[in-house]
């Protein structure tokens with residue numbers, strides 16, 4: 001182990017510490033970059049291991065790569081391995097997999113993906129940022145040609161290539177979470193007939209039923225067939241091995257291409273095998289500094305985080321959390337002090353022109369958490385009714401009956417709707433009541449909102465309820 005660590009203010013270090021980062025995307029490289037901001041290369045040696053072919057990439061952009069709104073994979077990469085090396089003196093080892101962690105010896109075993117060559121790497125600080133694994137249904141036929149995951153940039157590029165070169169006519173998307181609906185949108189825009197097959201009664205299960213129904217209706221109006229309450233039971237291939245149809249509990253759906261958008265689970269296997277604690281959701285347990293234990297840190301999709309309203313630990317796979325948590329870990333690794341304040345479950349997406357936002361707890365989550373709440377739904381417009389482009393917007397608020405404190409908000413509406421959820425997220429963060437929100441000084445001009453924004457109108461109505 002290294003000894004005393006110097007700091008920029010404290011003169012030269014006695015020994016250079018070694019940080020090993022496992023996972024070269026949002027959480028891992030945010031941590032590495034932040035640690036480097038705080039400590040020079042003669043204070044901290046940073047080695048990052050990435051088994052794939054890219055660092056700091058935007059998986060969030062995959063649907064738009066498939067849809068052709070983004071032309072190349074390169075546009076989805078915010079920093080390449082050579083940029084990390086030259087600008088930040090971070091030794092990024094690509095196509096290098098961490099195969100095990102020995103916490104007693106403070107060593108990581110590594111394997112070069114292509115050559116199979118193995119080695120060990122000692123560390124003083126370890127950052128685990130292995131992300132999440134896509135869920136795959138346990139059904140026959142997943143190996144048929146034309147069945148694609150949608151987790152990596154390779155997946156995205158392969159789907160795009162297949163859509164452009166093989167010219168499939170019918171797509172089946174399995175799963176109706178935000179990745180499923182985004183993939184359905186872009187495949188439809190590419191001219192395919194699209195069917196979304198769900199096990200749930202509605203798409204976007206994190207919404208209340210009345211709001212999910214609005215999304216489902218919007219998808220149907222766009223021409224997407226939505227098959228609900230129908231778990232997939234198998235995928236059938238033609239004699240040439242190419243996918244032919246998807247069979248679900250309520251029927252069979254012809255398909256030339258199948259996209260698996262069934263969600264993810266934390267990839268915590270390495271940490272678990274090393275003896276680190278894993279929570280009920282399957283993510284590594286970290287404290288508010290993102291520490292698993294002394295000198296071992298973790299962040300992003302492989303971890304659990306705390307919900308600010310319920311105090312419960314949960315896994316939410318979002319890039320926005322992974323980046324922030326990675327930065328927190330990096331600050332602490334670099335000798336600073338930072339804590340992650342938890343999450344509210346804020347998320348947005350869109351399908352066609354319909355935008356969706358949610359924050360806080362849904363009605364079901366409120367019930368599970370034991371709150372007693374009232375709900376308020378208001379239909380309004382995104383702009384002054386007379387201004388061109390005004391679209392309908394439905395806003396739902398859930399507030400605690402006794403105190404009026406906001407507990408959750410959901411928005412479904414036309415262009416300009418979804419980002420309004422951030423006002424409610426800020427209100428939730430600050431434990432505001434619906435009456436507080438109704439009195440907030442929000443902006444107004446006809447191209448942007450009616451005189452009273454839907455955010456205000458709904459809060460006002462809720463405060464009177």
Ligand SMILES: Cc1cc2nc3c(=O)[nH]c(=O)nc-3n(C[C@H](O)[C@H](O)[C@H](O)COP(=O)(O)OP(=O)(O)OC[C@H]3O[C@@H](n4cnc5c(N)ncnc54)[C@H](O)[C@@H]3O)c2cc1C
Pocket residue numbers: 022023024025026027028049050051052058059060061062063096097098099129130131132150151152179267270299300301302317318319320321322
């Ligand atoms: C299609 C799609 C759309 C999305 N859209 C959004 C969005 O709109 N908004 C949002 O907030 N989030 C979105 N996300 C989620 C977001 O991309 C993830 O939450 C984020 O990438 C998590 O970052 P991470 O660093 O924790 O994990 P990852 O990005 O999964 O990175 C983990 C890295 O670790 C590597 N790795 C794993 N194990 C090892 C090992 N043993 N050795 C070496 N390397 C290893 C992996 O190859 C991977 O590169 C989307 C995801 C997808 C797939």
